[in-house]
Amino acid sequence: MNLYQSLGYLVLGSRLRRLSEGFLAEINRAYKNEGIDFDASWFPVFYLLSKNESLSIKELSEQTEVSHPAASQLITNLKNRKLVTSVTSADDGRRQMVQLTDSGRTLLAQILPVWDAILLTMEDVINNDPACKHLLPSIGALENAFKNVNLSDRISDKLNIKARANE
Incomplete structure (x- = not known):
């Protein structure tokens, strides 16, 4: 058992960040291997x-x-790369509507097969270890739990209870 595993919830954020960074680095390497200039951080927008x-x-x-910023x-960043553009909304002149440029649509056509391959690969990885099958439902449950609980307040409550017990 390594240090991170032995520390449990004390390093949950660090472990998730390390897992995420490693995963995204591999995804970016896959794009690069295919000769596609795409960064995984752009995925949600695309x-x-x-x-x-x-x-x-x-x-x-x-x-x-x-956040909006x-x-x-x-x-x-995507505008500077000429992958998206924005136009003023016909309904509301204050709103800028973002859309893919021709270059963005060309890039999208290149990355769609990579997305399919990512899904197939992750299904293979998950199916090789039964414990991994619970990963996405567990992450979803934890996200929901964090939305329903003010973690810092709960930690403070635990500290206050401990302090009162030591008085």
Whole structure:
């Protein structure tokens, strides 16, 4: 058992970050191996725009559950790469509607087979270890638990209970 495994919940965030970083590095390597200039961090925007002709930055922010500034920064990065553009909404002149450019649609066509291969590969990996089959439902349950619990307040409550017991 390594240090991270032995520390359990004390390093949950670190373990999840390490797992995520390793996974994303492998996904980015797969794109690179295929000669595709695509970063895994762009996935949510490309996925949503593959399903919608255009979306506002607010809609992208809400659906990806990131802050509006973070979504705006990603869109600016994609605009600089000429992969997306934005146009003023016909309904509301204050809203900018984001859509893929021709280059973005060409890139989307290249990455769709990679997404299919990622799904098939992950199914293979998960099916090789029965314990892994619970991963996505467990992550979903933990995400829901964190939405329903103010973790920092609960930690403070535990500290206060312990402090009162020591008085």
